[in-house]
Amino acid sequence: MDWQEALALARQQVIEACERCQTGKLAEQITIKFNPRFTSRAGDANYRSLTIRLSQPLWQRMAPAERRETVIHEACHLIAYFHHGSQIAPHGPEWQSMMIRCGLEPKRCHQIERSDLRRQVRRREVYCGCGKREITQHRYTRMKKGHRYMCRVCQEMLTLVSPQETKKNAKSSKSPTPPSSRRFAFFRKRRKN
Ligand SMILES: [Zn+2]
Ligand SMILES: [Zn+2]
Numbered sequence: 314m315d316w317q318e319a320l321a322l323a324r325q326q327v328i329e330a331c332e333r334c335q336t337g338k339l340a341e342q343i344t345i346k347f348n349p350r351f352t353s354r355a356g357d358a359n360y361r362s363l364t365i366r367l368s369q370p371l372w373q374r375m376a377p378a379e380r381r382e383t384v385i386h387e388a389c390h391l392i393a394y395f396h397h398g399s400q401i402a403p404h405g406p407e408w409q410s411m412m413i414r415c416g417l418e419p420k421r422c423h424q425i426e427r428s429d430l431r432r433q434v435r436r437r438e439v440y441c442g443c444g445k446r447e448i449t450q451h452r453y454t455r456m457k458k459g460h461r462y463m464c465r466v467c468q469e470m471l472t473l474v475s476p477q478e479t480k481k482n483a484k485s486s487k488s489p490t491p492p493s494s495r496r497f498a499f500f501r502k503r504r505k506n
Contacts, residue, residue, distance in 0.1 A: 319347065322380075326381055333415050334396075334415070339392065343364070343391060348366050349369045351368045354368065355368050358388070437449070437453035439471045439473055441469045441472070446464065
């Protein structure tokens, strides 16, 4: 992805939107920024700073038409506020009429697949009465340093070694330490890939 090129194209689209809505001069005042950490939406617009913020991670998975629509959607927010003041509803009739002037349907949501954008966390295998379990690398390292976690399902302590080895040493190594109050929660489902 050439971000300079993407920015230049977005700028062109903002100019086009402003011209269509009779606010050609506004385009010069609008700042467009690509943000690498912004993923909640494809874009947003700040009226005070006249800034359009665009999501770098989402941009990469959007089709050119979706990108254009996002830029014009956000530009129309700034144009509508410019014409009518900041008291208007974000996606109200004022914004809608600007979208129509730009030749777009005034619908508000962009459906972009963002399920795999969550941070990838390395998983490590540990064992308990249920068999194999996966925990985060962070917890795994803590277990190696002596922290103890309990399986919420079988109530057994998680171990770093395989069940066979655990059984072999069960009698000799049974720890007298009471279960840790830090329970291990299985709130994350295993990712498919
Ligand atoms: Zn919007
Ligand atoms: Zn278990």
